[in-house]
Amino acid sequence: MIEKIGNIIKEKDSFLIVSHKNPDGDAIGSSLALYSALKDMGKNVQVVNLTKPPEVYSFLEDYDIIEPIKTMKKTDVIIAVDTAEIERCGIKKEDTKDKIFINIDHHKTNTLFGDINFIDGDASAVGIMLWRIFKQNGIAISKKTAQYLYVSIMTDTGSFRYSSTTPETMRIAADLLEIGVDPWFCAYNIYESNTLETIKLLGLVLNTLQVFIDGKIAILYVTEDMFKKTATQIEHSEGFVNYARSIRGAEVGILLREDRHNVFKISMRSKGKIDVARAASVFGGGGHKNAAGAQIEGTLEEVKTKIIDSFSFLK
Amino acid sequence: MIEKIGNIIKEKDSFLIVSHKNPDGDAIGSSLALYSALKDMGKNVQVVNLTKPPEVYSFLEDYDIIEPIKTMKKTDVIIAVDTAEIERCGIKKEDTKDKIFINIDHHKTNTLFGDINFIDGDASAVGIMLWRIFKQNGIAISKKTAQYLYVSIMTDTGSFRYSSTTPETMRIAADLLEIGVDPWFCAYNIYESNTLETIKLLGLVLNTLQVFIDGKIAILYVTEDMFKKTATQIEHSEGFVNYARSIRGAEVGILLREDRHNVFKISMRSKGKIDVARAASVFGGGGHKNAAGAQIEGTLEEVKTKIIDSFSFLK
Numbered sequence: 001m002i003e004k005i006g007n008i009i010k011e012k013d014s015f016l017i018v019s020h021k022n023p024d025g026d027a028i029g030s031s032l033a034l035y036s037a038l039k040d041m042g043k044n045v046q047v048v049n050l051t052k053p054p055e056v057y058s059f060l061e062d063y064d065i066i067e068p069i070k071t072m073k074k075t076d077v078i079i080a081v082d083t084a085e086i087e088r089c090g091i092k093k094e095d096t097k098d099k100i101f102i103n104i105d106h107h108k109t110n111t112l113f114g115d116i117n118f119i120d121g122d123a124s125a126v127g128i129m130l131w132r133i134f135k136q137n138g139i140a141i142s143k144k145t146a147q148y149l150y151v152s153i154m155t156d157t158g159s160f161r162y163s164s165t166t167p168e169t170m171r172i173a174a175d176l177l178e179i180g181v182d183p184w185f186c187a188y189n190i191y192e193s194n195t196l197e198t199i200k201l202l203g204l205v206l207n208t209l210q211v212f213i214d215g216k217i218a219i220l221y222v223t224e225d226m227f228k229k230t231a232t233q234i235e236h237s238e239g240f241v242n243y244a245r246s247i248r249g250a251e252v253g254i255l256l257r258e259d260r261h262n263v264f265k266i267s268m269r270s271k272g273k274i275d276v277a278r279a280a281s282v283f284g285g286g287g288h289k290n291a292a293g294a295q296i297e298g299t300l301e302e303v304k305t306k307i308i309d310s311f312s313f314l315k
Numbered sequence: 316m317i318e319k320i321g322n323i324i325k326e327k328d329s330f331l332i333v334s335h336k337n338p339d340g341d342a343i344g345s346s347l348a349l350y351s352a353l354k355d356m357g358k359n360v361q362v363v364n365l366t367k368p369p370e371v372y373s374f375l376e377d378y379d380i381i382e383p384i385k386t387m388k389k390t391d392v393i394i395a396v397d398t399a400e401i402e403r404c405g406i407k408k409e410d411t412k413d414k415i416f417i418n419i420d421h422h423k424t425n426t427l428f429g430d431i432n433f434i435d436g437d438a439s440a441v442g443i444m445l446w447r448i449f450k451q452n453g454i455a456i457s458k459k460t461a462q463y464l465y466v467s468i469m470t471d472t473g474s475f476r477y478s479s480t481t482p483e484t485m486r487i488a489a490d491l492l493e494i495g496v497d498p499w500f501c502a503y504n505i506y507e508s509n510t511l512e513t514i515k516l517l518g519l520v521l522n523t524l525q526v527f528i529d530g531k532i533a534i535l536y537v538t539e540d541m542f543k544k545t546a547t548q549i550e551h552s553e554g555f556v557n558y559a560r561s562i563r564g565a566e567v568g569i570l571l572r573e574d575r576h577n578v579f580k581i582s583m584r585s586k587g588k589i590d591v592a593r594a595a596s597v598f599g600g601g602g603h604k605n606a607a608g609a610q611i612e613g614t615l616e617e618v619k620t621k622i623i624d625s626f627s628f629l630k
Contacts, residue, residue, distance in 0.1 A: 158502070159476060160469075162498070162499055163498065163499035165492070165498045169489075170486070170488045170489035171485070171486060174486045177481060183475060183476055183477070183480045187473070187477075192561040193561070193563040194561045195563055196524060199558060199562065203517075203518050203519070206518030206521065207515060209514050209515060243514060246514075247510070248508040248509060
């Protein structure tokens with residue numbers, strides 16, 4: 001599989017790289033790592049995404065080359081990275097006609113939508129899988145490519161904390177540092193570049209913390225009013241749900257985000273014992289075992305009650 | 316040096332392990348790693364500290380064996396870990412008479428107070444130096460010992476983020492995972508075990524955020540009143556200073572902690588360009604280039620003004 005993908009990369013000339021909408025560090029890091037390595041080989045490469053990547057990643061040199069998907073050019077090969085379902089990347093099956101469609105992903109739920117599907121549900125990030133492709137096919141990894149791989153791996157393992165972190169993860173990280181990646185430069189830009197407004201918003205949100213069902217469920221919320229008061233937008237509350245999860249004794253952390261008046265985006269994070277994808281599916285949402293989401297309409301109190309009720313099996 | 320220490324460990328029978336007061340993850344992790352490895356060799360070992368280790372480390376199996384320093388028993392060897400100056404561990408030079416006094420540390424400023432001084436200012440944690448001692452002397456590293464080393468390394472590199480993180484750091488971490496360390500178990504207990512009260516306190520503190528000198532200095536404060544209001548103590552504000560440092564554009568993050576009425580403990584964290592040890596020394600404090608502290612008396616506003624003035628060279 002890895003050799004097959006390597007041969008296509010070597011033989012073909014033009015590549016389109018896509019990833020899931022609302023791209024995270026793995027989606028962006030692995031898209032750009034592939035871009036950078038292919039460019040170094042003299043290929044024609046375009047990276048597109050359904051959504052503009054979060055500004056926090058703008059420190060990456062090639063951040064600006066990621067284009068809206070509607071600008072899609074002609075290509076020999078389409079490569080989707082970190083994309084569990086084809087719908088999430090905005091590519092239609094008919095777009096892939098007469099092209100080679102490669103699907104590289106680490107979601108166990110991947111629907112195998114590509115012509116070639118390289119899926120490893122145990123890889124801690126797609127960056128790990130790209131590293132294997134590059135190394136085993138003798139494709140050069142520049143310092144810039146290494147940095148993109150590092151961003152992919154660091155962000156998707158929560159800075160090497162999640163249980164997906166394996167000895168292989170750490171050894172590849174070591175090799176990337178050897179190539180010249182500066183771990184503090186990446187961490188500093190991703191984790192230590194909060195705006196004043198974001199921190200003010202976080203302060204307000206943390207003061208909403210409540211726990212339910214013997215402390216097993218911890219809930220935070222952010223309202224339209226708080227966004228207004230701190231001059232922030234939805235994207236500034238990214239990651240706040242982790243503070244709910246971080247409560248000692250809590251099995252699930254939840255953030256209720258008021259996107260419009262009485263319309264809440266619900267993010268759920270599990271410490272591992274409770275499957276939050278199942279909980280989210282009750283509300284027509286979805287996700288993974290440890291990270292899922294849904295949308296619920298109602299007043300803050302109504303929504304909170306609905307969610308607590310949905311976890312009544314914990315009582 | 317490493318062989319010499321190995322020989323002493325093998326030949327002698329009783330060991331006393333000390334580290335600096337107000338021990339952090341490296342002090343605790345490396346004290347317990349040494350304890351665990353020596354116990355596995357059948358040695359008599361006692362671990363003492365001037366202060367009770369923070370409760371967050373109570374998930375470590377041997378947390379309770381760390382005794383107050385006044386209980387110090389007779390011993391052949393005293394080993395100080397992670398201790399830059401002898402005063403910081405509570406051992407007096409006369410206590411070490413007729414004993415072998417080994418000093419294992421990674422502070423560049425270490426005063427070489429031991430009979431044997433193994434100092435590596437480039438090691439990302441003392442856990443790295445103990446790993447070398449164990450490996451090069453054929454001393455067994457059990458899963459428990461490995462976990463203590465991991466805690467030492469993970470905490471002192473800020474979860475593998477700081478620039479002290481090297482390829483060696485990552486490779487040793489990989490080997491520790493191979494031995495059976497669970498990265499999420501360590502991270503979960505250290506970073507994801509906040510109490511409800513701590514998060515409420517953090518919420519209050521974040522709302523005090525202000526920046527000065529073109530945003531280069533970010534200041535947070537925590538008052539006696541906030542501790543009272545949230546039923547928290549001083550130790551619950553541990554790490555809050557990092558939120559000040561995390562502000563985009565800020566070179567230095569500062570936390571003012573009111574320990575007694577109008578007596579403030581000042582913690583300063585630098586992103587790397589500004590030497591905060593120098594800034595702290597103005598107030599009779601000290602520390603490292605990137606992390607320093609001092610104590611200042613006065614009202615909150617007076618203290619804030621004094622600190623801002625001390626950074627006027629940045630204007």
